[in-house]
Amino acid sequence: MNLLTTKIDLNAIAHNTRVLKQMAGSAKLMAVVKANAYNHGIEEVAPVIAAHGADAFGVATLAEAHQLRDLGIEQEVLCWIWTPEQDFRAALDRGIDLGVVSPKHARAVIATEAEHIRVTVKVETGLHRSGVDEDEWAEVFSALAAAPHVEVTGLFTHLSCADDPADPETDRQVAAFRRALALARELGLECPVNHVCNSPAFLTRADLHMEMVRPGLAFYGLEPVDGLDHGLQPAMSWTAKVSVVKQIEAGQGTSYGLTWRAEDSGYVAVVPAGYADGLPRFAQEKFSVTINGVDYPQVGRICMDQFVIFLGDNPHGVEAGAEAVIFGENGHGATDFAQRLGTINYEVVCRPTGRTVREYI
Ligand SMILES: Cc1ncc(COP(=O)(O)O)c(C=O)c1O
Known part of the structure; x- marks a missing residue:
């Protein structure tokens, strides 16, 4: 008998996945399982999410991305916190998509001699944490478009104020995101799958779902905006x-x-x-x-x-x-x-x- 326990209800995780999949509609559903699946245990949780409808997984670190592949997860995996000094090549070789968060990251992936690698460009739209700045967009998009071995799946960005649905900052960021997308396409990137929605935006802004949504917290059954109830079950x-x-x-x-x-x-x-x-x-x-x-x-x-x-x-x-x-x-x-x-x-x-x-x- 353990004195101190977190009980993790995998039925709740399965239920939440089904609810979110339905809400996503035609948008692909990426499950954010960083930080050991928000401390719920990625080994147990990720297979349940994979079996109940997630199309892709999002993680912070390379180690987390490798862990998903070690578990046999075959869905797309996107990793967005890495440095060019790390062995990122090993991740690319396992079909892990890397977030390109700066021109330096873009140069590093372009310089790999792999036959085919996939990246998603993270564009700065207002959070000012990581992401390619607006005055670097053209340089990065052009360089990626000119690299035949690099497939750019699309663009993504992270919202700063989506947990307050009344905050106009979300629309300001999305306007910047749409500018980035238009420029990327003009410069030759197809960008088929783009995403901005974390849990609060996913749950409150169906108009922003685009081709993919990227919630984390909601999978674990918690509401990111006080007072909302989407029938999720805390796990x-x-x-x-x-x-x-x-x-x-x-x-x-x-x-x-x-x-x-x-x-x-x-x-x-x-x-x-x-x-x-x-x-x-x-x-x-x-x-x-x-x-x-x-x-x-x-x-x-x-x-x-x-x-x-x-x-x-x-x-x-x-x-x-x-x-x-x-x-x-x-x-x-x-x-x-x-x-x-x-x-x-x-x-x-x-x-x-x-x-x-x-x-x-
Ligand atoms: C880049 C990125 N996308 C998506 C998420 C998921 O956010 P949430 O748990 O609010 O759905 C996170 C988590 O902070 C994140 O860092």
């Missing part, structure tokens, strides 16, 4: 088994610094998850856990391996071994937990680490 729950229940007298404190003291006599319980497991120390007293449907507040300092909850006079008889839901099924959702901590659900699902063991349903 991750973070739970721990209570290790100790003990009495505390009124006025006594608990955990380092005794920063919290019991107002009334009662019981505290220890939950074996700490900052070494990804539960940040700054979460102190910002959340509660759920045990058999009842909420108990977290109290006192969060330690490396454990934190304390207050059970009051323990009317429901919580004992060692009881399951405490930190977030997820039968508890507070990841989005709710994130809001209590002052962060976003993306970060919350990436947090469980350390002694946490993944269990798959």
